[in-house]
Structure formats: C-alpha cells, structure tokens
Amino acid sequence: xxxxxxxxxxxxxxxxxxxxxxxxxxxxxxxxxxxxxxxxxxxxxxxxxxxxxxxxxxxxxxxxxxxxxxxxxxxxxxxxxxxxxxxxxxxxxxxxxxxxxxxxxxxxxxxxxxxxxxxxxxxxxxxxxxxxxxxxxxxxxxxxxxxxxxxxxxxxxxxxxxxxxxxxxxxxxxxxxxxxxxxxxxxxxxxxxxxxxxxxxxxxxxxxxxxxxxxxxxxxxxxxxxxxxxxxxxxxxxxxxxxxxxxxxxxxxxxxxxxxxxxxxxxxxxxxxxxxxxxxxxxxxxxxxxxxxxxxxxxxxxxxxxxxxxxxxx
Amino acid sequence: xxxxxxxxxxxxxxxxxxxxxxxxxxxxxxxxxxxxxxxxxxxxxxxxxxxxxxxxxxxxxxxxxxxxxxxxxxxxxxxxxxxxxxxxxxxxxxxxxxxxxxxxxxxxxxxxxxxxxxxxxxxxxxxxxxxxxxxxxxxxxxxxxxxxxxxxxxxxxxxxxxxxxxxxxxxxxxxxxxxxxxxxxxxxxxxxxxxxxxxxxxxxxxxxxxxxxxxxxxxxxxxxxxxxxxxxxxxxxxxxxxxxxxxxxxxxxxxxxxxxxxxxxxxxxxxxxxxxxxxxxxxxxxxxxxxxxxxxxxxxxxxxxxxxxxxxxxxxxxxxxxxxxxxxxxxxxxxxxxxxxxxxxxxxxxxxxxxxxxxxxxxxxxxxxxxxxx
Numbered sequence: 001x002x003x004x005x006x007x008x009x010x011x012x013x014x015x016x017x018x019x020x021x022x023x024x025x026x027x028x029x030x031x032x033x034x035x036x037x038x039x040x041x042x043x044x045x046x047x048x049x050x051x052x053x054x055x056x057x058x059x060x061x062x063x064x065x066x067x068x069x070x071x072x073x074x075x076x077x078x079x080x081x082x083x084x085x086x087x088x089x090x091x092x093x094x095x096x097x098x099x100x101x102x103x104x105x106x107x108x109x110x111x112x113x114x115x116x117x118x119x120x121x122x123x124x125x126x127x128x129x130x131x132x133x134x135x136x137x138x139x140x141x142x143x144x145x146x147x148x149x150x151x152x153x154x155x156x157x158x159x160x161x162x163x164x165x166x167x168x169x170x171x172x173x174x175x176x177x178x179x180x181x182x183x184x185x186x187x188x189x190x191x192x193x194x195x196x197x198x199x200x201x202x203x204x205x206x207x208x209x210x211x212x213x214x215x216x217x218x219x220x221x222x223x224x225x226x227x228x229x230x231x232x233x234x235x236x237x238x239x240x241x242x243x244x245x246x247x248x249x250x251x252x253x254x255x256x257x258x259x260x261x262x263x264x265x266x267x268x269x270x271x272x273x274x275x276x277x278x279x280x281x282x283x284x285x286x287x288x289x290x291x292x293x294x295x296x297x298x299x300x301x302x303x304x305x306x307x308x309x310x311x312x313x314x
Numbered sequence: 315x316x317x318x319x320x321x322x323x324x325x326x327x328x329x330x331x332x333x334x335x336x337x338x339x340x341x342x343x344x345x346x347x348x349x350x351x352x353x354x355x356x357x358x359x360x361x362x363x364x365x366x367x368x369x370x371x372x373x374x375x376x377x378x379x380x381x382x383x384x385x386x387x388x389x390x391x392x393x394x395x396x397x398x399x400x401x402x403x404x405x406x407x408x409x410x411x412x413x414x415x416x417x418x419x420x421x422x423x424x425x426x427x428x429x430x431x432x433x434x435x436x437x438x439x440x441x442x443x444x445x446x447x448x449x450x451x452x453x454x455x456x457x458x459x460x461x462x463x464x465x466x467x468x469x470x471x472x473x474x475x476x477x478x479x480x481x482x483x484x485x486x487x488x489x490x491x492x493x494x495x496x497x498x499x500x501x502x503x504x505x506x507x508x509x510x511x512x513x514x515x516x517x518x519x520x521x522x523x524x525x526x527x528x529x530x531x532x533x534x535x536x537x538x539x540x541x542x543x544x545x546x547x548x549x550x551x552x553x554x555x556x557x558x559x560x561x562x563x564x565x566x567x568x569x570x571x572x573x574x575x576x577x578x579x580x581x582x583x584x585x586x587x588x589x590x591x592x593x594x595x596x597x598x599x600x601x602x603x604x605x606x607x608x609x610x611x612x613x614x615x616x617x618x619x620x621x622x623x624x625x626x627x628x629x630x631x632x633x634x635x636x637x638x639x640x641x642x643x644x645x646x647x648x649x650x651x652x653x654x655x656x657x658x659x660x661x662x663x664x665x666x667x668x669x670x671x672x673x674x675x676x677x678x679x680x681x682x683x684x685x686x687x688x
Contacts, residue, residue, distance in 0.1 A: 218387030
C-alpha cells in the first residue's frame, strides 16, 4: 500500500494548469495540435496558389505580378473558354488519352502483376525490371523515346521497316494520329509499372484459401480469375485508375518534350493548353481559367471514383 | 457417399519428408479425424486428398475411383477451410451456390438448393448479406452450407472450429456431428485438438512426423494406446509416465515408485530384470490409504475438478525428448505427475497425500521403442 501511495504522488501533475494530453478528454486536442503545422503549411503552398489562380482566372491579366493592383472581376475568360474550339478539342484529346492510356496501362499492369506474382527463378529480378520505367525520370525517358521514334534514324521506324509492317517511315511529329499514339505509348510505358506494383500488392493480399475453395468448387482458371482475382482487386484497380487518370490529366513533361502539343493541337491536353495560354501567349487570365476548369474536372472524377470504390472495398 | 483410401502415400518437399507411407481406409459414412501436433502432416494429407497438393508417390481412391491425378473440382468432394475462405464480395446466397454455378446448374435449381441448405443451417435470414456482416459462427455455417449444397461424396474439413471462441466451438462441434449423421456423408476432419477428435470421430487417426501412430475409436486410443506418444497426446491432461525396474515379488511383477512397490499387470512378469516406462492416466490414480506418500507441488482448481501436481521420484522421470508430444505441449513438466480428482475436498499446496496406482490401469512401454507392451 505504501508503494502505491508513493507512485500516486509521483505521477500527480505538478501544476494545476498543465493539460494532461493523454487523458481521454484532451486527446483530440493534442491531435489537432500536432496536425496544425502541416495544415498551415498545406494552406500556404496549396490552398493559397489555388485561390490565387481562381482570382486571376476572373481577371483580364496578360502577365500576372504578385502585389500588382487587382483588376475588376470579369467572366470574359470563361466566356472565351467555353466558346473556344481549342478548349473543347483539348478536352476531347485529354479524354481520349485518359481512356486509352488508363485502359492499356491497366491491362498491361494486371498482366505483368499476375506474371511476377508467380513463383519462378529470378522473380526478384523480373520485379525490378518491371518497375524500372517508373524509376526513370520523366524527361529522360521522353528524350530516349523521342530518339527512338525519330523518323530519320529512330529504332522504331527501322524495326517496323525491317519487319515489313510499313513501307515508309512514320512521321511521328507530323502525323496527328501517329503523334497521339506516340505520346500514349510513352505514357503507358511510364505509367504501367505503378499499376503493376499496386496490383501486385493487391494480389498478394488475396488469401490462398479463396483460390483453393474455388478449385474445390470446380472453377476453371478463367473462372477463378473472374470470380476471385478481379473482385478482390477491384478496390486497388479503382484507386490506381484514379491515380493514373489524374496523372494523365496533369502530365506535362512527356507531351511537351515529345510533341509540344502538336501537330495542330493533336496532342494538346488541358495541361498543355494551360501552359500555352499562360506562358506562350501570355494570357494568364485565360490560362488560369483552363487550369481552374481542369482542377474542377479532376476533383469531380476523383470524388466520384473514390466514393464508388471506397464503398466497394468496405 | 463413398469410401476413401490412401495407399502408400508419400509427400516430400525437397529432402523433407512430410508424409511417409500413409495407408488408411475410411468406410462409407465414417467420421474420420486426423489428429496430431502442429507439423505432423495432417493438413498435408487432407490437401492431397482434396487435390490441392500433389502426391510424391502412392494412390488415393474416393468411392473406389483412383483420383490421384484428378483436379480438386473433379474429385466430387467439398471442403471447409480453417478461415472459412468465403468470397467477400458475394452474398451468402452466392457463396453457397458458387460450386453449383461452376457446375453449370440452372439458376432456379441453385436457388432451391441454397434455400434448402440455408434452412438446415438456420441461415435463411442472412442469405442476402455479405460475409462481413456475419458473426464467426454464422460464417462457419455458410462455409458448411457451401459444402453440403453440393451433395459431394466426401466432406473435408481443415480445422473448421479453430477460429471460434470456446463456447461456440462446443456448440458447433455438436452441430457438425449431427449434420454428418443426418447426411451420412463420409467426412475427413483435421484438428490438432484431441478433445474435438475424441468427441466427434467414429475413427481417429493419430499422426506424428508424417506417420500414422495409431488408428482407432476414441475408446481404443484411450484404453489401449499403442505407444508413449499416443498415450501422452490423447487425454486431457495426458498420461503420466515414470521409469522403473520390473521385479518379481512373490512371483508377481512389481516396480518401484520411490522406495515403494507398485503392482503391475500380470502380463509384465516376462519383463522381470529389465527397465520399462510405466504410464497411468491422471484420472486413474486413487487417493486412498497407501504407503506411497507425495507432497502436492501445485493445485489447479477448476471448480469441482482439481488437477494435483506432485513430483516424480528422482531418476524415474522421462527426459524431455522421450516425452515430446509436439510443439503444442511444450510446457509439459516431465518431472511432475498429475492427478485428476472430482470431489469437494479442498487441497492445499504442500499437503501430503497417499496414492494408489490401480494394477489394471498401469500401461507398460518399451523404453527403447516406446511401444506398448502387453
């Protein structure tokens, strides 16, 4: 008993004003306190620029300067935007790219994930090679591809000519369709490893017993894939597709280095258009308007998909 | 419904032999339990029967048909897994009907069969729920439903009760036995829990290190264990062992416990002059007036039932390796013997009690081979 009393005295708070953050009543406060620096920083580096670009998008600004006196708010930029042929074409190009890159990267990513999930000799090395494109910096990868796709001395044209698939070199920088698919191929090459890594993690979390139960139930390989693998992977697939979609939406480096948005706007996505309006034509008000609309579309897509897949997985 | 036969089944993983010459015949409608400590090969044997693991050599027959080279879906068996292995994205109805769907049965027939199975297992109200919305016991019943709806030749169950709490385990144990009796389907059941084995099985296969130690009913295993391992593994707590010489006292075989004579079964007279291992079950030791006095080291009270621990005389206990009943029984103290009593008496640690080892309850084992003698 003596010992107990001593302990009680020792652990008693020294001052009456000290808040015991471990107490259930105050635990939440401590949490908020710890979060505060991160929230303030986020507000400064994310929320403030967003608000700033929304502000600019409502002004007739050619070159924005911090500290310059505000111009009166106007809807002119948005009027121009929705009436502009360029904007709708950029939306269409972006949508096509999202569907094509997302879909193909999902198929390739799933196939490679299933492959490297098998037990075979050299599996660790195979996993490393699969993840390699992801680790190469975007600009470096695109420059390599630009050389490979060159119409005069690129290896891709050489191989296609040698194999007899084409009779004359494809002009990737001049043919709209070829340029679009060239961009897509590089994006898929760069983007599928993320799919593989995420789906591989998903595959490894599927209990082996579910496959065994399906085997005993008489399910074939395809039926096991369709009824066990796919539903179990659906939440991971959903999240990864959102990430890839958003990545295609905002990717700038690959398109800028490979085609610069050309030829004739065939590869001009919303992010390329934002850049062009702001820094090529110095219409920062209009550029900001494109950026704000892009942000709203992205927010809408991710909200819709996140809630859909989140409800599936829980 | 069918017989199940294992003929000279072996299974090796590289140089490690998981199953060595496994021979077993299970009759039609039997409830056969494979029991043994972790790593004894019981689950491997079951998976080979299911077709989930390949055999290294030997043949397996179900209903007289050689299924050794057939896939799990072609063996006409149904399996219940330890963690139930329910499909989380499917409703209970779809989970139960999955096997029938894979066999191409029309939807309305599947539904009728699923409803019947659900009625038997009292799952009717849960048919449209997903597994995550069910309790452990209900999930377990869904797994059973998935097995019975197929009307297979044999049920295979791999520790299906280990994820349930103690109370539910006892209840589900009885439910499974009743269900099996009602359906009459040959059942192979794997467990490491000997209580489950003893209470459920019509035939028990005790395994250790990939080998069958003994096949028999619970009564046979309890009264006539074939070796020290079976004697120590079966029973709760398991049999007590002590080592001693076999001597003759007025023509009757006896051994010594401490300095005192203990009468042995008459059949052991032939062993006179040799050493042997003697076994007696905790419930067979009698607390009565006798020259053998021991001090109680520990008293464990479970209400009316008490487990009394006392020390084996010096030099007469088995070594840890001799009394190795698997990794599940590591904390067994080879220096102590236990008495299981059910009475209202209050026992104290340190108290001295006198014991009697009834002559007909003493088991004798060969100290070298560990096999039962007599």
